Amino acid sequence: MMADRLVCRECHRVQEAVEAxxxxxxxxxxxxxxxxxxxxxxxxxxxxxxxxxGVTQPGKYALKVR
Ligand SMILES: [Zn+2]
Structure with a gap:
């Protein structure tokens, strides 16, 4: 489950640390x-x-961020 992960509103990157x-x-x-x-x-x-x-770094990115 990824649901408790945080996502950056600026670049949509899914944070590796759960409590980032x-x-x-x-x-x-x-x-x-x-x-x-x-x-x-x-x-x-x-x-x-x-x-x-606008992503330039490899990684996981959220498709929809509210
Ligand atoms: Zn970011």
């Missing part, structure tokens, strides 16, 4: 539990989704 206080990618402290779906992006430079989301 700041985004491990962009450093934002605007994290939320209110998100749905995620995509694993391993090669952002080759991914249309990554380009659309």
């Amino acid at each position: 206080e700041a985004c491990d990618a962009c450093g934002s402290t605007s994290l939320t539990e209110d998100w749905a779906g995620y995509v694993v992006i391993s090669h952002p430079e080759k991914s249309a989704i990554a380009e659309e989301m």
Whole structure:
């Protein structure tokens, strides 16, 4: 289950630490539990989704963040 993971509102990155206080990618402290779906992006430079989301780092990203 990923449901208790926090997601960054700025870059949509799913946080590796369950009790993260700041985004491990962009450093934002605007994290939320209110998100749905995620995509694993391993090669952002080759991914249309990554380009659309503005993702440059490999990782897990939430599709919907409220
Ligand atoms: Zn972030």
